[in-house]
Amino acid sequence: MKKRFSRLLATAGLALLLAVTPAASQLGSPDCVYAEVNWPSDCTIRADAGIVMDAATGTVLYGKNIHSVYAPASITKVLTALIVLERCSPDDTVTFSYEAVHNVEDNSSSAGYDTGDRATVETLLYALLLKSANESANALAEYAGGSIPEFVGLMNEKAKELGCEDSHFANPSGLNDPNHYVSAYDMALITRAALENSEFRKIVSTPYYELPPNSRFPDGQGISPGNKMVKSNWKEQFRPDCIGGKTGYTSLALNTLVNGAERDGFRVVTVVLHSDDTQYQDTSAMMDFAFRNFRQVRIADYGGKLAELGKDLSIAGLSVERAALPSLDRESRMVLPKGVLPEEVTTEIRYDLPDDAPADAAAVVNCMLDGKTVGKGYLKLEVPEERTADQAVDRQVASILKSESRSGTDAAEINVLGSGPAEKETGAAAAVSAGAKEVSQAAESLNDGILQDIRDAWDGMPMRFRVIMSVVTLLIAGILGYHAYSQRRKKRERAAAEGRRQRREERLKEDGLSASDIQLMTAKRLKKTEKRILRSDDPDLPEKE
Structure with missing residues (x-):
């Protein structure tokens, strides 16, 4: 369920990306000013x-x-x-x-x-x-x-x-x-x-x-x-x-x-x-x-902005790194005049994919130099195996328990040297309890940090983006809520049917019927029900065999 939700969140983010990020971005620092690029032209041919x-x-x-x-x-x-x-x-x-x-x-x-x-x-x-x-x-x-x-x-x-x-x-x-x-x-x-x-x-x-x-x-x-x-x-x-x-x-x-x-x-x-x-x-x-x-260069190998482009994508300022990450294809290339830095290239993200785009492409990134296309790459959705806060906590829990249980057990054995087995167990239990307390504190700290990141991102968003995200959130919450309600309703219906069946069996037992008699009656009732269904589906079927 978490993986499906991550994929849904990433897809929603890519759909909103044109609205929440600029269509084109400079790879270099915004404080840098680059000279106008003169495209090489020292070539002449005599053919037409x-x-x-x-x-x-x-x-x-x-x-x-x-x-x-x-x-x-x-x-x-x-x-x-x-x-x-x-x-x-x-x-x-x-x-x-x-x-x-x-x-x-x-x-x-x-x-x-x-x-x-x-x-x-x-x-x-x-x-x-x-x-x-x-x-x-x-x-x-x-x-x-x-x-x-x-x-x-x-x-x-x-x-x-x-x-x-x-x-x-x-x-x-x-x-x-x-x-x-x-x-x-x-x-x-x-x-x-x-x-x-x-x-x-x-x-x-x-x-x-x-x-x-x-x-x-x-x-x-x-x-x-x-x-x-x-x-x-x-x-x-x-x-x-x-x-x-x-x-x-x-x-x-x-x-x-x-x-x-x-x-x-x-x-x-x-x-x-x-x-x-x-x-x-x-x-x-x-x-x-x-x-x-x-010179021809691999896009992801040059310019930190290009290499991290997938991680920079966000949904109204909230990084999609915790969901499905769009990653730039490592084989994507661009061609540049010698002497031109990759930082002078601008990128333009498009979602209308060409016919030859890979099947797993989510968007195309066009690399532009002074208005001239010099390369393109594809963003592909990857769902990492460990991206949720719970999984991060699980990793930290395992690490702390491993180190604390090892050091705690050693200390307990030294302190109770010559004591009985029960005292050793008490010392080890105390060490594990201390480790568990640290785990709990680490989990709370991690969750607090994530919540603070979300609050900061929300406070910094323009109002129209808050409205968009609110609508998306309500839609997802409604879908998940309806799914949970349907599951609870089916569970209640099954429990009620089981209760009716048990009460019916109890009444039959009071009338002197054995368990085998009850099973035989149930089988006959199911057979009659099947015949009624068949007759309703096929009116030409005779009433009796």
Whole structure:
């Protein structure tokens, strides 16, 4: 009962929190004044659009025309691969249809598969992402979605789920189509999600792979990615911190490129669209900019205010620490320009949770820097096992009894050395009695302190908050009171029924009936009652058997 009440109290506190605490709070001391933050901007690219995004938080570190739309070409296959990885097993076998093989542009990228060829999903993902094979994209789409049009529907659904608002997809490979377009921001969201999949990361970071035999390559073939940033033989483009990604090119899209890179746990995503052969220089420029100017930190590890945010939450000034504690997720992160202190970040608590919020999240904490979101964390409700005053007293009682009984017994044995057993017992009893007195005093002191804290908090509350808390308290008291009244009423009814039964048995015994006779009569009465109930439920039931 206490645990349910604690959870109820915490939920009520979270519901009232927007009314009793500021929507945004400064992490630093209120007496500190911080200089205006200048967001780093020493980055330029020559492509028409590009972006570098922090993978952990989704914060845009640099962008150019990030919401303008362009043809994506083969970087479309990142979304195709993500959906296939989520819906299919790597060991599943795919058979190539005529449409899958021939519904491609002439002279477009191919891994040599023909109608009727069979290959595993894993093999075709390597062909898709390293060789950029368009027939593999079609075959995987048919297998994962049932047909290419149905798979295209899945692509647009997934894009919307990831937060994409600018883009639309018309095919799984990136063929030119007026209804097939993306923005740099949306492609960053898609690539960010794909890089969270370990199988995707393994494939795009592979510098060389042997495809099994197929109709056009009976001896098999070796393939390597078009992305030069993961190939060490391309000295100018190769980067050891690059995880991998996907290239694209058509005459309409020009050069497109998406990649992920990571240093010391700080991962970024880059996108380049509509580039005139500057995609690698632009990507490296954005990666260098990110690692040079920013750092990623775990929210709970920096700034005492953030680390203790859950404990600071209160219900009209009364800490919820004694009930269910909201605690900040330890894995939540934020990204900050180097030289900026965590104390310069403000927090904004929201209760309208996003769709991807954890199931046990109670609120989302947005971290803001000069109006720019730099990270977010989730508050989760935890019900500690020992949070009530009674439990605190129990712990103190156990501690005092343990120490006092040990020291008291020793003293008694010394004082009555040579005396009889009865005297030893008297000395030990006196020691335990003294310990119990100290326990009682400690319990009273602890309860007095808690009551004083409540009085101080109540006196310091504005009147409107007192009204809110009074209503909540009366509601909870009414629920608990009605529950107690119902239990007492049921207990009285059971006692009255038992009294009537005993009096009836006494009268029957006075009439000369034995206990077995009384039991037989009771059984017959129950049987007649059951028959009456059955007849009332079923009017077609005969009156007699």
